[in-house]
Amino acid sequence: MAAAWETDVLVVGAGPVGLLLAGDLRAGGARVTVVERLAGPMTESRASTLHARTMELLDERSVLDRLGALPDGGPGHFGGIRLDLSEADPDHRFAGQWKCPQTTLESVLASRAEALGVQVHRETRLTGLVQHGDRVVTEVTGPNGATGRVTAGWVAGCDGERSTVRELAGFPFPGEDATREMLRADVLGITIPDRRFERLPAGLATAFRWPDGSTRVMVHLYGATPQARAGNPGFDEVVAAWAKVTGEDIGAGTPVWLNAFDNTSRQAGGYRQGRVLLAGDAAHRQMPVGGQALNLGLQDAAELSGPLLDRLRGGPHSVLDRYDARRRPVGARTLTNIQAQTLLLLGGPEIEGVREIFAELMGFGAVRAHLARMISGIGPAGPAATS
Known part of the structure; x- marks a missing residue:
């Protein structure tokens, strides 16, 4: 690792969210550097479900071609009550949900980023961050304690629920602590x-x-x-x-x-502070019900790359405000539905009456379609409604 270098965008975190963002930015001509504290890719498939909107985004980037045929994930659920996600839009080409281990997706996204010329520095931790009017100066510590300085036009925190970027940049992270x-x-x-x-x-x-x-x-x-x-x-x-x-x-x-x-539920008060932006679990922490955490993060990354490239090409600072304006309401809505699902899933005998009424309501097609669109990210109940 060099003692000091410059880049257009420093992406912190080489999970699926950071790798998708880095690949998009490099494909758009930006200089991108990724730092990741882990020595190698994760070996556990924490998540394994992809929803319709995420499948669209991966298809647009030819990532689905690299993944090959993915198995149908079968029906979904809302709080443990069966919900066929294809009811979001039965005619959608990716109706329903699809199974793909997170390890496989991460590997393919890493290969895509590497082929595009993205440099990933592993065993490298972000230890300092100072914003200036035209740049962000960061300190990093690499293998064997070697230190370095990265000067970036922009920093994207994709480093998970215990985000160092979020902490160093001083993002407020209000919400509720876990009870279950x-x-x-x-x-x-x-x-x-x-x-x-x-x-x-x-x-x-x-x-x-x-x-x-x-x-x-x-x-x-x-x-x-x-x-x-x-x-x-x-x-x-x-x-x-x-x-x-x-x-x-x-x-x-x-x-x-x-x-x-x-069931910790927290969301950053804003997804941008000056030249620092958050995506994925760095921006919101939630119970990973039905794969929504991974899908929400990937959709954050896909939304962020366009405005960031526009700004790098000379667009006004305000172009980045649209990222926060579009994605933060979607994150808030998702956290709300996850809180409802957590109650239905993990509540004890005292919530059986609520589950019974909710199951009755899900007997109506309009209710099922609404909930399926919310989870799948398509149609009027999904992100498009607030985009």
Whole structure:
């Protein structure tokens, strides 16, 4: 890593959101540098669902050609209540939802960015950021503690829910802390029944088999509050929760991934401060229900690239205001629907009446279409309604 260099845009974070944005900017002629604190791509497929609007965006960039044929993801849900997302627009070429492991998508987006000439500096952390009238000067620390300075016209924070960019630039991040959490794990060597948001007396359980033979389990104990942990939950914690909810013992299995996610709900007060912009989980933190977190982030990146390129080509500063004006209302709307789904999913016996009424309402086609459009990102209930 050079001691100092200049770039048009510094993208912080080499996940799917940062890589999509970097590829778009480089395809538009911008000099782009990406820094990523991890040494290599993530090996866990945290998300695996792509929605109709995201499929459109990937198709426009020829990314779908690289991904190949994706399997149909089957019906979706709203708060664990079955919802066929194709009802958003049955004639849409990408009606419904599609399955693509996040690891696969990230790999393809990385290859696209690399082929376009994007440089990705791994094991490199952003440690300082100072805005000036015509540039942003950042400090980075690379492998073995080597330090460097990157001077950029613009900085895009795509570095996740604990964003260093957001913190260093001083973005307000109001919202609500977590009150509920769900444990999840990918486990080898177990054979248990498939479950889809099965509500049992003690909690909620989901289980399904991945193509590699591992089983994804997700479990929530009604009334349990998020635990303070230094990292991911231990397998013994997942085993105990699964046994309490289902009565099954999965302790003989081998965990290959462990994770916990909660219903924290926060959104940046603005997606732009001067020459610093946020996209993806850096701009909003939410429970990843139905793949909406990944899709929302990818759509942020796709929306940001156009205004940023316009500004780099000499457009007025105000051209970037349209990014915040278009995407922040969409983010707020998504966080609201996720909060509603979280209640329906993780609420205990006390919310059964709410679930019953909601299920009755979903018996109406207009209601299903409205909710499906909201999640899919197409039609009058999706981002287009606020764009």
